[in-house]
Amino acid sequence: MSPSGSPIIGIRANSAQARTLRSPEELLGAGLVEREQLPAITHVAERYATAIPSAFMELIETPDDPIGLQVIPSPDELQTAPHELADPIGDDALSPVPGIVHRYADRALLKPLLICPLYCRFCFRREHVGPDGGLLDEEALTVAFRWLRENTAIREVILTGGDPLMLSPRRLEHIMRELASIPHVTTLRIHSRVPLAAPEKISDALLDAMDTDKAVWLVVHANHAREFSPAGREALKKIQRRGIPVLGQSVLLRGVNDSEDALEGLFRAMVESRMKPYYLHQLDPAPGTARFHVPIAEGRQLLAGLRGRVTGLAWPTYVLDIPGGYGKVPLGPDYLEPSLSAVSDPNGQKHTIRTPDSL
Structure with a gap:
């Protein structure tokens, strides 16, 4: 309407x-x-x-x-709320060279472009992304590759942005080959909305570009079951036929998925599409996003309501990316009592834990 x-x-x-x-x-x-x-x-x-x-x-x-x-x-x-930040997860402060974010010892982000198929109104990088933004030229890419080669503790490189699947197949293939040639990098991860938001872009040429001898994982962002259109599901199948495992990540959003039914529908749609729900993110406090905020206590209650209602295959980790760049932490819900001697079942009933230490 x-x-x-x-x-x-x-x-x-x-x-x-x-x-x-x-x-x-x-x-x-x-x-x-x-x-x-x-x-x-x-x-x-x-x-x-x-x-x-x-x-x-x-x-x-x-x-x-x-x-x-x-x-x-x-x-x-x-309207910017007092708690909102231009760089809510500290990308800028943790960028040693253009295009790289290094937050964890064994992994690094590579942002080859800041262009997306769609622009989410809740995006934590909304101050940076756009159709004219952030394409790393060959010189900047060379610097980024050199940094990754010199930092031998890096085992995993996450291609993000922007959306790396908006790159041309030729450009994506060049980046994937360069990353795969780094001996200490064992895993390549791609974060994207393209398979569901613009499934027509998942061409054979793009899939060829993603194919390397290193482990490649795709993490697809989706927030509601209705995003899984027939064309989107077919795009996911094309990816999976190439042997690329697919994970799902979502953001908890007011008016979008802030109910048990909506989350259940989303996670079931993922599992039915052979996509493992990976992260449910607490909303990052980017400027102008307060209308989407769901309190953490409410998020924990929603997840608790799904426990026992959906298969463990459909259970994501509910996480907060600590503002300032301090990393992600799980938010629960919790079932273990503070005494460590009892747990609550999905119905809220407490049960004593019998362990060798308690006998």
Whole structure:
């Protein structure tokens, strides 16, 4: 439905010819914003990028549904809460050379570009990402590769950004080959929204580019079960047929997945697509994202409500990335009593633990 209550038929009817929506005028033409909203949305667009690819746009039923909320700009984005930070997880402070973030001893991020298929309204890198941002040139890439070669404790390189699957197959292949040639790097991980947000981009050439002799893992970002369209599921199958294991990560978001039913649906959709739920992130406090905030206590209660309700295959780790760049920590929920002598079952009933130490 459009904001005025009429169906958003133009989006679906013209999906074959549709392109990525990027401007406030294009959002208006698609029925995703009202004309009276245009000045405020234009003001937002001057600061934060907008992109809604056709495949994702087809999933939007109303602008404030769990799909629309993730990608349609809101004037609320220009309201910065006191707790919000421009660099909430400390990327800038932990970047020894352009494109590299080194937070943990055995792993490093490589950000070859800061371009995405869509721009999440809750993104923790929203101050940096955009269609004109952050493509590492050959010189900068050479510096990044040299840094990775010199730091022999690095075992895993995580390609992120932006979205590395927005690179051309030729560019991605070059980066993957260079990383695979580093002897002490054993694992390559790619973080992406492309398989579900823009599944048409998962071409044979792109899959060829991802193929190396090193272990390659793909972590796909999805926040709601409806993102798993038939085209998206087929894109995941194409990836998995290449022997690449797929994990899922999500952000706990108000209005998107802040209920037991929504989380259950999301995690079941992942498992049914042979994707293991990996992380459920507590929202990072980026500027203008307060409307998506779910308190940690509520998040813990939601996860506790799913325990015993879904298979362990569908159980992610609920994590907080400590502001300032201090790393991720699990948030629970907890079942072990402080005395270490009893546990609570999924129904809340306490049971004494019998161990050699307690007998």
